[in-house]
Amino acid sequence: MPQICIYIAQKNGVADDCATELAAAARKIDPAASIIAILSGFGPELDAACSSLPAAFSEIWKIVDKSIAYPNAELIRKALVKIVPQNSIVLLAHDHFGIDLAPGLSIKLASAFVSDVVGIEGVAGRSLKLVRQEFGGQVSTHVQCDISGGAVLTIRPGAFHATESVPVHGAAVEKSIEVGELTAKRRYLETIAAEAGDVDITKHNVLISVGRGIQEKDNIGIAEELAETLGAAVSCSRPVVDAKWMPKSRQVGSSGKTVKPKVYLACGISGASQHLAGIKGSFIIAINKNLKAPIFQVADVGLVDDILEFLPELTNKAREMHAVPSK
Amino acid sequence: MEILVCAKRVPDTSENEIQLNEAGNDIERDDLVYSINEADNYAVEEALQIVAKTGGKVTVVTVGGEEDEEVVRREMAMGASHGVLLSDEGFSGSDGRGIATILKAFVQKGTYDLILTGVQADDGAAQVGGMLAAMLDYPFASLVTSIEVPDAKKLKISREIEGGAREVSEIDLPCVLSIQTGINEPRYVGMRGIRAVASVPIPTMGTAELGLDGAKIGPAAAKVVRLDYFVPELGKGAEILHGSREENIDKILELLEAKGGLR
Numbered sequence: 333m334p335q336i337c338i339y340i341a342q343k344n345g346v347a348d349d350c351a352t353e354l355a356a357a358a359r360k361i362d363p364a365a366s367i368i369a370i371l372s373g374f375g376p377e378l379d380a381a382c383s384s385l386p387a388a389f390s391e392i393w394k395i396v397d398k399s400i401a402y403p404n405a406e407l408i409r410k411a412l413v414k415i416v417p418q419n420s421i422v423l424l425a426h427d428h429f430g431i432d433l434a435p436g437l438s439i440k441l442a443s444a445f446v447s448d449v450v451g452i453e454g455v456a457g458r459s460l461k462l463v464r465q466e467f468g469g470q471v472s473t474h475v476q477c478d479i480s481g482g483a484v485l486t487i488r489p490g491a492f493h494a495t496e497s498v499p500v501h502g503a504a505v506e507k508s509i510e511v512g513e514l515t516a517k518r519r520y521l522e523t524i525a526a527e528a529g530d531v532d533i534t535k536h537n538v539l540i541s542v543g544r545g546i547q548e549k550d551n552i553g554i555a556e557e558l559a560e561t562l563g564a565a566v567s568c569s570r571p572v573v574d575a576k577w578m579p580k581s582r583q584v585g586s587s588g589k590t591v592k593p594k595v596y597l598a599c600g601i602s603g604a605s606q607h608l609a610g611i612k613g614s615f616i617i618a619i620n621k622n623l624k625a626p627i628f629q630v631a632d633v634g635l636v637d638d639i640l641e642f643l644p645e646l647t648n649k650a651r652e653m654h655a656v657p658s659k
Numbered sequence: 660m661e662i663l664v665c666a667k668r669v670p671d672t673s674e675n676e677i678q679l680n681e682a683g684n685d686i687e688r689d690d691l692v693y694s695i696n697e698a699d700n701y702a703v704e705e706a707l708q709i710v711a712k713t714g715g716k717v718t719v720v721t722v723g724g725e726e727d728e729e730v731v732r733r734e735m736a737m738g739a740s741h742g743v744l745l746s747d748e749g750f751s752g753s754d755g756r757g758i759a760t761i762l763k764a765f766v767q768k769g770t771y772d773l774i775l776t777g778v779q780a781d782d783g784a785a786q787v788g789g790m791l792a793a794m795l796d797y798p799f800a801s802l803v804t805s806i807e808v809p810d811a812k813k814l815k816i817s818r819e820i821e822g823g824a825r826e827v828s829e830i831d832l833p834c835v836l837s838i839q840t841g842i843n844e845p846r847y848v849g850m851r852g853i854r855a856v857a858s859v860p861i862p863t864m865g866t867a868e869l870g871l872d873g874a875k876i877g878p879a880a881a882k883v884v885r886l887d888y889f890v891p892e893l894g895k896g897a898e899i900l901h902g903s904r905e906e907n908i909d910k911i912l913e914l915l916e917a918k919g920g921l922r
Contacts, residue, residue, distance in 0.1 A: 405799075406798055406799070409793075427821070428801070428802055428818065428819065428820045428821065431778075431785050431789075431801045431802060431837075432789070432799070432800065432801045432802070432818075433789075434789070435755070435785070435786040435787075435788070435789030435790045435793070436789045436790065436792055436793035436799055437793075438756070438790070439756070439759075439790050439793035439794055440793055443882075444882035444883050445755060445756065445786060445790070445882075445883065446883055447783075447784045447785055447786055448783055448784070448785070461886075463891075464782075464783070464784075465783065466677075466781060466782045466783055466888075467670070467672055467677040467686070467781055467783075468672055468783070470672065470676075470677040471677055471678075471679065471686060471888045471889070471890060472888070472889050472890065472891050473885050473886070473887060473888050473889070474885075474886040474887050474889070475883060475884065475885055475886065476883070476884045476886055477882065477883050477884075478882040478883070481882070483882075516798070517797075517798035517830065517831040517834070518798045518799075518800060518828050518829070518830040518831070518834075519828055519829050519830075520826065520827075520828050521815075521827045521828055521829060522827045523820070523824055523825070523826050523827070524817070524824060524825040524826075524827060525824055526822055526823030526824050527823070537919065537920050538915065538920040538921070544673055562915065562920070562921065563921075564920070570840065570841070571673075571840075573841055574840045574841035576841075576844065580823055581823070583823065586821060587802075587819050587820075587821065587822075587823065588822070588823050589822065589823065590822070593920070594918050594919040594920045595914070595915055595918045595919075595920035597911075602672075615914070615918040616897075617911060617914060618897060622676050623899070624676050624677075624678065624890075627897075628896060628897045628899070629896055629897070630897075631897035632897060632898065633897055633898050633899075633900060633910075633911075633914060634897030634898070634899050634900070635899065635900040635907050635911075636899070637904065637907070641904075642904065642907075642908075645904060645905075645908055646908050646911060646912070649908045649909070649912060650912060653912065
């Protein structure tokens, strides 16, 4: 079996949550794997991140360099190319950083590349069988990946759950000397925080969330009337923000807000994984014209209807009942 | 500035329900409505807005068959000066690396300051831009949501990171950027625009014209192969309400109350 390495991002001295998920994915590939965790950064933050890791790694490799105190995908790629053992399987999270780093890493390592992996079926000889999704989650595919020259895989956050395994407390090893000097053609300048917006969708018991199915900007009012009647707020999925029908501050998802209302009413939302990643522990009611929409796989209750007809009728009935909103 | 945009023709998921075919080995492709990949269309608009300020030209390229020419033509109707179709029997069955290899050969036939792709297409892989950049040894940034051109040697860009925050960087030219949807408002393309470019020749280039090594593309070189399409057995899945609309409305109001959304 090839060596498995996982790259774990860290921020302010805390290793990314997905460290346990990546370890679980590695054990799906090889239950007996000795996993090398690789972290990068500078100063006491990096050491703190290394000590915050779960006990799942036989070694922890540190790349210490002032130039990557803020993670620069180009520099970290160059560092990884120097230290990753030949023909390794390298796992990263499929997030904004993994998307930035992993495709180029696979080219420089001359390894196979599969992104956004949601399932691992196992290894047979030199081939690894994986599960991905296409068309925004409407269909899945089995993918066969030739790992004879190694592989780079990005793993969908939330797709793998921590498994029981014997705790391993690997020692931290500094690899900076092997990495050498790093220079980049892309330089980080600053991070601009998300705009606050007029309504804080993270603070509501009920969200009326609209997707592409709302069809046009003028129809947003239908959702707003319902929200007003219920004392709820209107949130949305990415296509609604892309079309400039609602501000970014109302977007739910990995690139928007993470919300946990008691009830999430998904209206005309197909349910792309990036959107679903932004809903935590809510009771989800989905209304969509397409019974095959992925949202119905994760919703608690669903109904197939046209939101443009259904929502106004729901509003009228709610008004009749003089529903009193909770805070 | 000379800008190349790599575009792909894909089944339009806002117009189609994607379903398995009867054999279960592919999606049902009859009667599918195809269009340009949404993120690629934003990339072309961004390229047009940049050259409107800096001067230069926009070229649109796609890898595919004869039927894929229509997306190149559509983007020319939008304002791209040149369009090229990279097509060869030997290209089919290429994996992401194979597609990037074909595009690299095309890039090296010209001189481009900036290469744009959409962040991802129908397969959601988000891979070709980053691969192409690494093959060319150009810097790369993904999920780009704004581009400024402070001078002729570099760009100031922002990327979409978690929670709605933006990461601002500068990046040296030439570079490859993958464009996130929503970066701009793509212009409308009417029938008149389409007609205006209906007879513009779109050159086709294959393995020979691109000087490609046939062993590095196509199925023989593919390290990654899609075996099938399937619809996974649902976990619990939603409890689907089958009542009349009135009954469903009552049920939803009940649920809102029971789950603590209402008092």
